[in-house]
Amino acid sequence: MTNHIVNLVKRLDGAGTWKYALILTIAGLAIVFSILAALQGKTFDGAYRQGDRLYVTGPDGAPAVVLALRRPDQAVPFRLERSDIVAQVDGAETYAAFDRYIQRQGQLVETLSGRSVRVTSVVAGTSVELEKAVTGLKLSGFSYSFWVSLLVGVTAFLIGGWVWALKPGDVTTRTLAVNGFGMLLAAASSGPLYAWPVALSPQMIVASTALNHLATVIFGMTLIGLFLQFPQRLVSRRQFWLCMATGIPVFVLDQLRLLGGPIGILAYCFIVIALVIILIGVQFYLSRASPGARAALIWLGLAVMAGGGSWGVIVMAYLVQGQFHNMPESLTFLSFLLLYGGVALGVARFRLFEVGDWAFRIFFFVVAAGLFIGLDAGLVYLVGLAKPSAVALSLLLIAFVYLPVREKLWRHFVRVSALNESERLAGALDMAFTIEPAERQARWHALLHTLFSPMSIEILAADVAQTRLEAEGLHMCVPGLNHMPPLRLSYPHSGRGLFSPRDTRLVDQLIRLSAEAAMGLQAYERGAAEQRQRLAQDLHDDVGAKLVSGLTVADDRVRPYIYGALNDIREIATALVTEGAPLDRVLADIRHETARRLDVAGIELDWPLWPEEAPYLLLSARQKKGLTSTVRELVTNIIKHARATQVTVRIALDASGVTGEVGNNGQAFPEAVTDGIWNGHGLKNISDRLGQLNGEVRFRNRAEGVVTTFRFPLQSPVLTMEKPR
Amino acid sequence: MTNQDLCLLVEDQPPNQIRMTEALKTAFENVRVEVTGSLKEARQWLAGASPGAFTLAVVDLGLPDGSGVDIIAEISTAFPQVITVVSSIYDDDGHLFEALSAGARGYLLKTQEPEMIVHYLRRIEQGEPPLSPSIALRLLSHFRTHLRPSSEVALTGRETETLALLARGLTIAEVARHLMLSPPTVAGYVKTIYQKLNISSRAEATLQAVKRGLA
Numbered sequence: 001m002t003n004h005i006v007n008l009v010k011r012l013d014g015a016g017t018w019k020y021a022l023i024l025t026i027a028g029l030a031i032v033f034s035i036l037a038a039l040q041g042k043t044f045d046g047a048y049r050q051g052d053r054l055y056v057t058g059p060d061g062a063p064a065v066v067l068a069l070r071r072p073d074q075a076v077p078f079r080l081e082r083s084d085i086v087a088q089v090d091g092a093e094t095y096a097a098f099d100r101y102i103q104r105q106g107q108l109v110e111t112l113s114g115r116s117v118r119v120t121s122v123v124a125g126t127s128v129e130l131e132k133a134v135t136g137l138k139l140s141g142f143s144y145s146f147w148v149s150l151l152v153g154v155t156a157f158l159i160g161g162w163v164w165a166l167k168p169g170d171v172t173t174r175t176l177a178v179n180g181f182g183m184l185l186a187a188a189s190s191g192p193l194y195a196w197p198v199a200l201s202p203q204m205i206v207a208s209t210a211l212n213h214l215a216t217v218i219f220g221m222t223l224i225g226l227f228l229q230f231p232q233r234l235v236s237r238r239q240f241w242l243c244m245a246t247g248i249p250v251f252v253l254d255q256l257r258l259l260g261g262p263i264g265i266l267a268y269c270f271i272v273i274a275l276v277i278i279l280i281g282v283q284f285y286l287s288r289a290s291p292g293a294r295a296a297l298i299w300l301g302l303a304v305m306a307g308g309g310s311w312g313v314i315v316m317a318y319l320v321q322g323q324f325h326n327m328p329e330s331l332t333f334l335s336f337l338l339l340y341g342g343v344a345l346g347v348a349r350f351r352l353f354e355v356g357d358w359a360f361r362i363f364f365f366v367v368a369a370g371l372f373i374g375l376d377a378g379l380v381y382l383v384g385l386a387k388p389s390a391v392a393l394s395l396l397l398i399a400f401v402y403l404p405v406r407e408k409l410w411r412h413f414v415r416v417s418a419l420n421e422s423e424r425l426a427g428a429l430d431m432a433f434t435i436e437p438a439e440r441q442a443r444w445h446a447l448l449h450t451l452f453s454p455m456s457i458e459i460l461a462a463d464v465a466q467t468r469l470e471a472e473g474l475h476m477c478v479p480g481l482n483h484m485p486p487l488r489l490s491y492p493h494s495g496r497g498l499f500s501p502r503d504t505r506l507v508d509q510l511i512r513l514s515a516e517a518a519m520g521l522q523a524y525e526r527g528a529a530e531q532r533q534r535l536a537q538d539l540h541d542d543v544g545a546k547l548v549s550g551l552t553v554a555d556d557r558v559r560p561y562i563y564g565a566l567n568d569i570r571e572i573a574t575a576l577v578t579e580g581a582p583l584d585r586v587l588a589d590i591r592h593e594t595a596r597r598l599d600v601a602g603i604e605l606d607w608p609l610w611p612e613e614a615p616y617l618l619l620s621a622r623q624k625k626g627l628t629s630t631v632r633e634l635v636t637n638i639i640k641h642a643r644a645t646q647v648t649v650r651i652a653l654d655a656s657g658v659t660g661e662v663g664n665n666g667q668a669f670p671e672a673v674t675d676g677i678w679n680g681h682g683l684k685n686i687s688d689r690l691g692q693l694n695g696e697v698r699f700r701n702r703a704e705g706v707v708t709t710f711r712f713p714l715q716s717p718v719l720t721m722e723k724p725r
Numbered sequence: 726m727t728n729q730d731l732c733l734l735v736e737d738q739p740p741n742q743i744r745m746t747e748a749l750k751t752a753f754e755n756v757r758v759e760v761t762g763s764l765k766e767a768r769q770w771l772a773g774a775s776p777g778a779f780t781l782a783v784v785d786l787g788l789p790d791g792s793g794v795d796i797i798a799e800i801s802t803a804f805p806q807v808i809t810v811v812s813s814i815y816d817d818d819g820h821l822f823e824a825l826s827a828g829a830r831g832y833l834l835k836t837q838e839p840e841m842i843v844h845y846l847r848r849i850e851q852g853e854p855p856l857s858p859s860i861a862l863r864l865l866s867h868f869r870t871h872l873r874p875s876s877e878v879a880l881t882g883r884e885t886e887t888l889a890l891l892a893r894g895l896t897i898a899e900v901a902r903h904l905m906l907s908p909p910t911v912a913g914y915v916k917t918i919y920q921k922l923n924i925s926s927r928a929e930a931t932l933q934a935v936k937r938g939l940a
Contacts, residue, residue, distance in 0.1 A: 540814070540815075541814075544814055544836065545738070545814060548738075548740070548741060548744075548814060548835050548836060549738060549740040549741065550740075551740070551744060552740040552741075552743050552744050553740070563836070563838055566836040567836070570836060584893070585858065585859070585862070587894060588858035588892060588893050588894035589857070589858050589859065589894065590894070591858075591893075591894030591895075592857055592858050592891075592894045592895075592896070595894070595895070595896045595899065596841065596844070596855065596896065597841070599844070599896065599898075600840050600841055600844045609890075609893055609894070609895065609903075610893060610894070612893075
């Protein structure tokens with residue numbers, strides 16, 4: 001977390017304050033410009049707008065619809081029409097209607113040019129004319145539409161500007177910044193109209209509308225441009241600029257009134273949304289191999305569908321009802337802000353790894369809302385139910401039918417974890433209680449595989465302090481535990497998804513569980529080890545010392561047995577205190593001992609060095625003892641009985657276990673021995689030892705000398721990994 | 726070692742005193758053995774000994790009045806030309822390494838057969854102290870972790886190579902064959918390694934004492 005903040009501060013530092021200053025200045029200028037322009041609107045005391053009607057506060061304080069206005073020196077009053085009070089200037093169906101609107105606004109401004117105005121309205125059934133003072137529009141008189149749209153425009157621009165300042169060199173963020181500027185310009189330019197004055201000068205209306213259309217074109221083109229290059233570049237830079245340039249003819253045609261009507265700009269918006277949806281589809285297909293890009297795209301797609309889609313639905317709804325000119329503009333702005341926020345977050349790639357959950361959450365919410373509205377409308381219009389009962393019935397249906405389905409879908413899509421809690425617990429304990437390190441590691445990997453199906457698990461050399469996500473969730477670094485190295489998992493869910501903070505929490509939980517289990521086990525082991533240590537010490541110090549003392553008084557027949565017993569005590573004591581040893585060290589010790597003993601006996605030894613590049617393998621204490629005493633016993637036999645001058649030893653490791661071959665050029669074995677019958681203590685011991693390891697031994701005579709071969713299996717597969725240094 | 730030489734044996738158990746004396750006499754004909762049964766006795770004898778009085782010392786680790794490691798350190802300081810050998814029933818490298826750091830030039834295991842003990846004694850006296858793989862490993866890690874490469878007592882490349890091969894179970898003669906050197910040369914390396922271990926251990930002990938404000 002701290003890391004994130006530090007990084008963010010570094011980024012802020014690196015961005016250079018001038019960029020932030022520039023963005024804030026532009027936003028401030030736009031606000032001032034918009035407010036100053038809106039203050040040009042005219043109104044009179046007690047006037048306010050609602051829908052397409054103008055009201056005035058009557059003498060009794062009750063609102064009355066304004067029918068006409070007259071300047072005190074005018075003979076003919078200006079009769080107000082509903083089309084004079086519109087929220088959407090672009091709602092005019094024809095250019096003629098638009099022109100008429102502007103012309104009448106001119107007349108209205110004229111009517112309001114005096115110090116006061118006579119207002120005709122109907123109060124208590126009788127027509128009255130009230131005299132009201134004419135004023136300029138005041139800041140407090142601005143409608144909420146003005147503030148909402150300005151807020152949305154400024155917010156969008158600040159988000160876009162911030163993302164640009166974070167990554168100034170990126171063509172995507174530049175496009176996004178221009179896109180945000182389009183939104184700011186659209187909001188600022190429509191301010192004078194959205195402030196809802198009673199009248200606005202024709203020049204202001206024309207200028208404001210033109211500027212608004214220009215801003216709309218900028219916004220639309222840059223939105224398309226954004227998806228031409230994000231997440232993947234679809235066109236060359238030249239083609240990109242060509243696409244952007246198509247905005248110019250659109251704007252020119254609009255200004256030349258060649259788009260069929262003022263509403264033409266609206267058609268343009270629909271086309272843009274449709275194109276963007278197509279582009280998202282293309283990008284979605286292209287990003288199928290790149291989970292990061294796809295996650296970003298899910299955000300964008302979601303934002304565009306939610307923002308652009310809801311805008312389309314709202315506009316369509318008003319158009320179908322023929323009420324578009326009365327549609328509150330702030331609605332469309334809010335839906336665009338939703339779109340915009342999503343795009344900006346996607347481009348900034350902020351917490352992309354959480355996108356999966358949120359996308360589904362929002363999606364399910366939208367589906368629920370859509371279903372509710374659809375059901376409600378269907379019941380009211382098709383079945384003819386009364387409104388309150390329709391609402392109640394829809395709610396019930398949603399609650400009883402949709403919510404359970406949603407729960408199922410949520411589990412299916414989001415709760416990807418293949419194991420339930422008790423299975424996870426079992427997995428963690430199973431791993432912690434596995435004594436063999438190789439096996440334990442294999443189980444840990446298997447558990448991680450079952451949970452996340454990553455495409456790769458890689459052993460890290462550097463320490464990992466805590467579970468963390470890397471590259472926006474493409475990788476997850478898992479700390480080492482229980483003597484196992486730290487890991488990096490990459491490309492979860494077979495490369496189709498990203499890791500999320502939920503996954504790190506899950507891993508943390510597993511690590512905690514297995515650490516607790518391992519601690520319990522260790523405490524037990526420690527106690528057992530202490531006891532074994534004491535036992536070994538007593539055996540070695542007391543029994544061993546007595547036997548050593550006995551050596552002096554023992555005769556020659558007893559002495560070999562005492563040496564044998566001493567060797568056994570040493571082996572047993574070692575086996576009691578050591579858990580096991582690496583194969584290469586065990587072999588080094590046996591080789592050293594063998595070389596020494598044969599040296600004393602004057603016998604030559606041929607035993608090649610154990611290769612350093614051989615796989616690292618841990619023998620259990622039992623295996624170590626079996627291998628050591630087998631070789632020792634064989635060498636003892638050779639020294640005592642074989643009358644050999646040369647001994648060869650070969651030890652090898654293969655997939656199934658350890659094989660050994662001890663040969664000498666001395667006397668042949670008696671036939672009974674090669675047939676598997678032996679009476680000597682030593683050979684029987686060897687056979688027993690190897691039998692305990694599920695191994696076997698064979699004695700064979702060769703043309704020259706004899707050879708003993710033995711083998712024993714290893715429980716766990718041979719682990720290939722770097723030797724601990 | 727000439728036949729008139731004297732060997733100091735520090736060993737408390739009478740049967741072991743007899744066995745070791747026999748082994749020494751087998752290894753070196755007509756050698757005289759001075760037997761002391763405790764640290765106290767050994768120190769008394771050392772106090773009266775002249776510098777050339779003895780050439781070999783065989784010291785048991787577990788003595789009634791303390792650890793043989795102390796007397797090994799004292800001998801290697803006061804009589805640097807004396808070869809000190811550890812005799813122990815412990816064969817874990819922890820005990821032995823401590824004695825080697827104190828200045829011992831070799832070690833014998835009491836549980837070994839007399840022929841082996843005789844063999845080892847002869848080898849040690851000839852300057853070819855045997856080195857078990859686990860001791861070699863310990864030495865390697867000691868020099869790797871305790872000393873800077875620039876240090877005077879750091880191992881040379883050849884010495885490191887020798888230790889690495891000993892750690893893999895070769896004898897000194899086999900190491901010599903492997904490196905295409907003469908056995909005395911390799912034995913010389915091993916002797917140097919023992920000396921360097923002793924010097925570096927003493928330096929370390931001094932450093933520890935300085936740190937604790939004792940020196």
